[in-house]
Amino acid sequence: MTTEKFEYKNWWKGASAEEKDAAFQFCSGYLSFLNRHKTEREVVAYTEALCQANGFTDLNEAIQQGERLQPGTKVYQNLRGKAFVMAVIGTEPIEKGINIVASHVDSPRLDFKQTPFYEDTDMVLAKTHYYGGIKKYQWVCIPLALHGVVVLKSGEIVHINIGENDSDPSFVITDLLPHLAHEQMNKKMSEAVHGEGLNVVLGAIPLAEEKEEAEEKSKENHKDPVKMNLLKILKETYGVDEADFVSAEIEVVPAMPAKEVGFDRSMIGGYGQDDRVCAYGAIQALLGLTEQPARTVMVYLSDKEEVGSMGNTGAQSAGLTHCIAELCALTAPVYSDLVTKRCFANSALLSADVSAAVDPNYKDAQDKLNATYFTKGVVLEKYTGSKGKSGANDANPEFIAALRAIYDEHQVAWQTGELGKVDLGGGGTIAQFMANLGMQVIDCGVPVLSMHSPFELTCKADIYNAYLAYRAFLKAYK
Ligand code: MN
Ligand code: MN
Numbered sequence: 306m307t308t309e310k311f312e313y314k315n316w317w318k319g320a321s322a323e324e325k326d327a328a329f330q331f332c333s334g335y336l337s338f339l340n341r342h343k344t345e346r347e348v349v350a351y352t353e354a355l356c357q358a359n360g361f362t363d364l365n366e367a368i369q370q371g372e373r374l375q376p377g378t379k380v381y382q383n384l385r386g387k388a389f390v391m392a393v394i395g396t397e398p399i400e401k402g403i404n405i406v407a408s409h410v411d412s413p414r415l416d417f418k419q420t421p422f423y424e425d426t427d428m429v430l431a432k433t434h435y436y437g438g439i440k441k442y443q444w445v446c447i448p449l450a451l452h453g454v455v456v457l458k459s460g461e462i463v464h465i466n467i468g469e470n471d472s473d474p475s476f477v478i479t480d481l482l483p484h485l486a487h488e489q490m491n492k493k494m495s496e497a498v499h500g501e502g503l504n505v506v507l508g509a510i511p512l513a514e515e516k517e518e519a520e521e522k523s524k525e526n527h528k529d530p531v532k533m534n535l536l537k538i539l540k541e542t543y544g545v546d547e548a549d550f551v552s553a554e555i556e557v558v559p560a561m562p563a564k565e566v567g568f569d570r571s572m573i574g575g576y577g578q579d580d581r582v583c584a585y586g587a588i589q590a591l592l593g594l595t596e597q598p599a600r601t602v603m604v605y606l607s608d609k610e611e612v613g614s615m616g617n618t619g620a621q622s623a624g625l626t627h628c629i630a631e632l633c634a635l636t637a638p639v640y641s642d643l644v645t646k647r648c649f650a651n652s653a654l655l656s657a658d659v660s661a662a663v664d665p666n667y668k669d670a671q672d673k674l675n676a677t678y679f680t681k682g683v684v685l686e687k688y689t690g691s692k693g694k695s696g697a698n699d700a701n702p703e704f705i706a707a708l709r710a711i712y713d714e715h716q717v718a719w720q721t722g723e724l725g726k727v728d729l730g731g732g733g734t735i736a737q738f739m740a741n742l743g744m745q746v747i748d749c750g751v752p753v754l755s756m757h758s759p760f761e762l763t764c765k766a767d768i769y770n771a772y773l774a775y776r777a778f779l780k781a782y783k
Contacts, residue, residue, distance in 0.1 A: 313681040313720040315365055316766040317571070332463045332565075332573060335585050339563040339575045340469075344452045344556050345387045345608045345618075347466075347582060349412040352389050352588055352606065356381040359592055361391060363730035364628065365627035367635055374635045377597050378579035379763070382628050385606040387411075387618040390628045391591060395601040399636045400644050402651025403629065404782045406471065406775045407620070407735060408584035408658060409556070409610030412577035413437030413757045415444065415503055417453075417555035422507070422547060424532040427624035430504040433557055437611030438732075441498040443758050444559075449505060452553035455545045461544050467559040475560050476505050505557055508535045559759035571765055572679070578761040580610065581751045582768055583657035590775035601632070601778040608628060610658070620735035646743070653704065653745040653782050657775060660684040660751035661724055662764075675723050677752040679764040682718025683708075683774040690725055693733020698736035700747035707782065708747065715777035718770040722752070749774060 317325070342348045359380040366372075374380065374394045381391040388410075392403070415433035421433055428607065435441065450468025467473050480498070481489055489497050530561030536547055575581075584606055591604045609619030616622060626649075633648055636639040663676045677684045685705060690697025692771025710721045724732055738744040751771045754762040 308595055310467060311503055315680045316682055316718040316731065316770060317680055320766070322637050322696045328765050329570075331589070331769050331772060332460070332470060332765045334589075335582070336565070336573060336575075338562055338585050339573070339578070339581060342581070343412075343450070343469075343558045343577055344414075344442055344608075346454065347452065347491075348605065349383060349389045349582060352391065353381060353383050355588065355592065356391050363370075363629060364390075364477075367579070368631055372635065373768075374632065376495055380632075382631075383543075384620050384624045384628070388624055389444060389606040390603060390625060391588075392603040392632065393591070393594065393598055394632070397599050397601075399601050399633050400458075400647040400651065401600060402653065402744075403601045403603050404598075404779050405605055405652060405654040405739075406587040406652055406657050406779065407605040407625075407739060408587050409580045409620070409735060410584050411437070411611050412558075412579060412581065413439045413611050414577075415449075415505070415557035416441075417451075417550065417553065417557070419551050419553075422532055422535060425527040427509060427531055428506055429508045429529075429532045429535045429669070430481055431555075431557075432501075433503045433505060435500060435503060436556075438757055440489055440494070440758065441500065441503060442480075442494060444503060445478045445480040445498060446479070447759055448560040449477055449557050450560035451476060451555055452558055453553060455543065455549050455555070457545070457549055457552075463549075465543060467554060474479070476507060476557070478505055498626055508538075508703070510534055512537060512539065514728075521756060527619045548651040551652060557719055561760060564761060565735045573763050573768065574760050574766065576759050576761065578751075578763050579659045579753055579756050580657070580750070582659060582753070582763055583771060586751075586772035587657050587775050590772055590779055593776060594779060596780070598780065600783070601636075602651040606734055614738055618739045625739075627740055641757060649742040652742075653778075654736075654739045655749040655775065655778055656698070656734050656746055657771070658734040658736075658748055658750045659753040659756065660686050660748070662754050665756050670725050670729060672723070672726050675721070677722030679722055679735065679752060679754070680766045681719075681720040681752075682767055682770040683712075683720050684748075684750055684752055684767075685719055686723060686750075687721065689731065689733050692728060696731075696733050696735075697735060698740040698746050700736075701745060704745040704747060708778065711777050711781045712774060715773065715781065717774045718766065718779055719774060749778075 364380040364382040368667035378394045399553040402576040455463040559576040566572040566574040568734040607620040615619040662748040
């Protein structure tokens with residue numbers, strides 16, 4: 306009897322020229338997606354348009370008309386513009402379960418506060434509150450862009466997207482020069498830049514006043530002429546007033562474009578790859594299915610993962626479960642709550658979220674036997690959590706075995722790993738919330754370096770194999 310030593314291989318080594326080409330081609334699509342859609346709202350709008358162009362119809366219309374959904378029907382549901390579900394109805398009864406790939410489309414960033422604008426030292430700035438886990442010092446002295454919406458009292462939504470085009474201005478958060486930073490440099494990294502110090506510079510020209518007009522201006526306006534000039538520009542450009550920012554979501558994101566990285570162009574650097582790298586692969590995998598699936602297949606894009614998945618667009622909300630109940634009602638011969646519950650119990654879900662790769666500069670953070678590496682493919686992460694698997698979805702080995710079989714059969718490069726050394730830190734994904742519904746769930750995503758930074762790094766081999774993994778799972782999991 307013989308047995309073999311087991312190790313994960315570098316995908317490039319075994320890949321054919323065609324496979325490498327396919328990976329590069331897939332990643333060129335991914336690169337342009339990364340550069341065009343930086344926020345949850347933008348990814349949802351992109352996906353909705355893509356669905357409409359690919360024969361998907363709005364589930365809400367089917368609900369309204371009580372229209373039965375036949376096998377092969379492609380539907381989507383936009384959840385408040387920030388989360389999204391797309392599905393293809395299978396030939397099997399829906400209570401036999403759904404194959405779901407779920408990613409989140411929010412990323413760490415800085416959000417404008419509700420009263421953002423103030424003038425100081427003849428400049429106008431915006432107050433922000435950071436969103437998600439960031440290292441604050443990484444967000445100063447880099448070009449920033451503003452993306453988001455301002456909702457007027459009339460309900461009209463004004464879209465803002467400035468800082469991305471070559472002709473657009475940039476925005477920035479300043480930092481203290483080294484000459485005067487002796488005190489700052491002796492602080493802990495976590496305290497060197499304060500949350501209340503993440504103020505974005507927006508302008509420095511005061512409002513030009515006609516002489517006679519100036520007499521009539523209120524003292525308030527005299528006090529903040531640079532802020533007044535900004536408000537004038539905002540009114541002229543977007544038709545919005547200062548008060549309208551109370552009902553706004555303006556996200557401050559890095560303005561640097563995503564790029565290929567390395568002489569061999571084997572990697573992708575860019576903002577927000579956690580988790581748009583998995584979301585893109587998931588969307589493409591579902592769109593690329595050409596055959597009628599037996600089980601219903603679905604992609605779920607969630608919001609608010611970076612702050613704990615709460616809220617009515619987060620994975621802890623009823624958004625996904627409600628959508629699945631609607632699908633059950635429109636496909637099952639007789640609907641009851643039990644149909645939905647059986648559907649959950651029989652469903653399987655890949656929590657398609659990124660994992661931390663071993664960083665050659667910080668190898669000590671990982672247990673090298675149980676770490677994930679660039680080039681070795683998509684990561685099956687049995688559990689996340691921290692300090693004794695606390696807060697983890699600990700995937701069932703029965704499910705992992707089934708996935709191993711599918712991935713090997715479909716020639717998907719995959720590896721396992723966990724998030725750093727025991728007791729060093731930890732983190733979570735939406736996996737635990739999905740598993741609470743009774744589904745089989747495991748984290749399965751792309752390894753990332755410099756995660757949550759303004760310029761995260763991924764490897765094309767892994768990006769491509771994540772896509773192959775999602776496609777194989779949607780198609781073949783029974
Ligand atoms: Mn993530
Ligand atoms: Mn994250």
